[in-house]
Amino acid sequence: MSKIAVSFTLNGRKVEVEVEPRRTLADVIRDDCGLTGTHTGCEHGVCGACTIIVNGQTVRSCLMFGAQAEGAEIRTVESLSAGDTLHPLQEAFVQHHGLQCGFCTPGFLMLACGTLEANPQMDEEEMRDILSSNLCRCTGYENILKAVKDGAERMRGEP
Amino acid sequence: MKPAPFTLHRPSDVAEAAQLLTRFADDEVRILAGGQSLVPMMAFRLARPGHLIDINGLGELAQITQSDGAIEIGALVRHNDIASAEIEGATGALLKKVMPNIAHHPIRARGTICGSLAHADPSSEWCLSAATLDAVLLARSATGKREIAARDWFTGAMSTSLQADELLTGVRLPVLPEGTRFGFQEFSRRKGDFAICAALVVFEIHYGVIEEARIGIGGAEDHPRRIAEGEAVLKGQRPSAELFARAGAAVAAALDPMEDHSTKAAYRRDLACDLVEGALQEAAR
Numbered sequence: 258m259s260k261i262a263v264s265f266t267l268n269g270r271k272v273e274v275e276v277e278p279r280r281t282l283a284d285v286i287r288d289d290c291g292l293t294g295t296h297t298g299c300e301h302g303v304c305g306a307c308t309i310i311v312n313g314q315t316v317r318s319c320l321m322f323g324a325q326a327e328g329a330e331i332r333t334v335e336s337l338s339a340g341d342t343l344h345p346l347q348e349a350f351v352q353h354h355g356l357q358c359g360f361c362t363p364g365f366l367m368l369a370c371g372t373l374e375a376n377p378q379m380d381e382e383e384m385r386d387i388l389s390s391n392l393c394r395c396t397g398y399e400n401i402l403k404a405v406k407d408g409a410e411r412m413r414g415e416p
Numbered sequence: 417m418k419p420a421p422f423t424l425h426r427p428s429d430v431a432e433a434a435q436l437l438t439r440f441a442d443d444e445v446r447i448l449a450g451g452q453s454l455v456p457m458m459a460f461r462l463a464r465p466g467h468l469i470d471i472n473g474l475g476e477l478a479q480i481t482q483s484d485g486a487i488e489i490g491a492l493v494r495h496n497d498i499a500s501a502e503i504e505g506a507t508g509a510l511l512k513k514v515m516p517n518i519a520h521h522p523i524r525a526r527g528t529i530c531g532s533l534a535h536a537d538p539s540s541e542w543c544l545s546a547a548t549l550d551a552v553l554l555a556r557s558a559t560g561k562r563e564i565a566a567r568d569w570f571t572g573a574m575s576t577s578l579q580a581d582e583l584l585t586g587v588r589l590p591v592l593p594e595g596t597r598f599g600f601q602e603f604s605r606r607k608g609d610f611a612i613c614a615a616l617v618v619f620e621i622h623y624g625v626i627e628e629a630r631i632g633i634g635g636a637e638d639h640p641r642r643i644a645e646g647e648a649v650l651k652g653q654r655p656s657a658e659l660f661a662r663a664g665a666a667v668a669a670a671l672d673p674m675e676d677h678s679t680k681a682a683y684r685r686d687l688a689c690d691l692v693e694g695a696l697q698e699a700a701r
């Protein structure tokens with residue numbers, strides 16, 4: 258299969274890759290760009306582990322092809338912290354035990370980050386609805402909800 | 417879980433997309449819209465198209481236009497776009513009520529309304545809306561355009577009357593007059609799952625009695641449809657709890673529900689009865 262040249266911005270850096278059309282964006286980010294923070298669980302849109310932000314929209318990266326990312330601005334979990342300084346959501350996840358094995362965490366962080374940036378005043382009902390999108394097999398979700406609630410306050414600059 | 421190889425085409429306008437469909441008609445060519453149903457099917461290798469025509473670059477299809485009592489939703493309008501769209505009449509409010517029941521936020525950010533109609537899952541909320549409102553589907557091929565009434569669109573579970581060389585460019589919905597009542601209820605086991613059964617009801621009240629009643633059922637049979645037997649119960653009657661219960665029972669009796677390993681036909685019939693009753697009560701509030 259012939260490859261297609263694609264260029265996009267990944268966490269602020271311009272990248273150029275040549276990919277087979279059948280490669281999902283998740284695989285392109287992980288294998289061609291070497292950023293393995295984006296996880297793949299189900300690879301058919303059900304678990305949300307692969308959630309990233311594309312052009313400001315929170316999406317499943319296993320349900321886009323890499324070749325569709327031409328010109329896109331993409332953010333993955335690697336963009337959240339600045340060196341050793343964690344993103345407010347990451348801090349809140351640590352503090353509220355929003356993770357155990359951590360497999361689902363990049364997806365939850367990007368899901369929460371993208372939707373809170375678009376809607377900083379999200380209430381608890383909306384949060385529950387949004388978070389129902391992703392699967393976690395460890396925490397039982399309550400701690401994730403607590404972490405996202407607290408993270409939202411921190412993102413708004415509230416103590 | 418990796419899709420089989422295919423050739424990707426990125427047409428620059430609808431005419432080119434239609435030509436590509438004709439050109440590769442013998443090699444399982446498919447339109448790629450939001451990819452939220454097609455890519456999973458390709459990952460499972462339930463679909464192995466040789467050619468994909470990506471319409472995501474066709475901005476001309478991303479519009480919602482309104483004129484002469486009709487609303488046209490283009491093939492690239494995504495589920496989430498409905499939340500912020502300004503759509504006339506009660507139709508806008510109805511679509512906004514239905515939309516959040518589809519999948520989850522990130523899936524709604526990519527998935528399209530027309531993709532749902534083309535995919536024709538029996539449980540699809542947009543398919544139910546199209547059937548209930550007697551939508552008109554707008555098809556285009558290299559040789560011309562065709563309009564297809566919703567009742568002629570669905571030909572079975574995940575099957576439509578769209579031809580292999582045709583692309584769906586949009587769907588036309590009526591502008592329901594302001595004051596039109598509607599109710600929507602669905603049942604699924606988890607938030608975001610496909611509905612096991614769903615009911616959409618629409619009616620107007622004039623001089624105290626019900627007119628223009630529509631009752632649509634999705635998820636129960638192999639495609640959504642209006643249930644005339646239930647609508648007849650409502651016609652010309654004053655809204656009441658007793659009337660709504662009778663309409664629910666009439667709908668349930670008229671259905672021929674699907675059966676699968678986890679859901680018996682009788683269960684879907686009971687659900688339809690309750691969901692219709694509940695949706696009617698919601699509409700009357």
Ligand SMILES: Cc1cc2nc3c(=O)[nH]c(=O)nc-3n(C[C@H](O)[C@H](O)[C@H](O)COP(=O)(O)OP(=O)(O)OC[C@H]3O[C@@H](n4cnc5c(N)ncnc54)[C@H](O)[C@@H]3O)c2cc1C
Pocket residue numbers: 301302303446447448449450451452453454455456491517518519520523526527528529530531532534535537539540541542582583584585608609610611
């Ligand atoms: C986890 C999950 C949960 C979901 N839950 C629901 C749910 O509760 N309710 C629901 O309705 N849907 C649900 N979906 C499906 C979702 O709504 C899809 O967006 C929709 O079914 C298909 O739209 P799409 O734009 O993504 O189409 P695609 O996936 O791109 O295409 C689907 C099919 O339609 C064809 N097609 C698409 N557009 C056109 C066109 N313009 N002309 C001709 N053919 C076309 C494609 O060739 C393909 O065969 C879910 C999906 C996932 C992954």
Ligand code: FES
Pocket residue numbers: 296297298299300301302303304305306307308317318319320
């Ligand atoms: S890996 Fe993408 S949703 Fe599960």
Ligand code: FES
Pocket residue numbers: 355356357358359360361362392393394395396
């Ligand atoms: S922390 Fe283990 S799956 Fe969520």
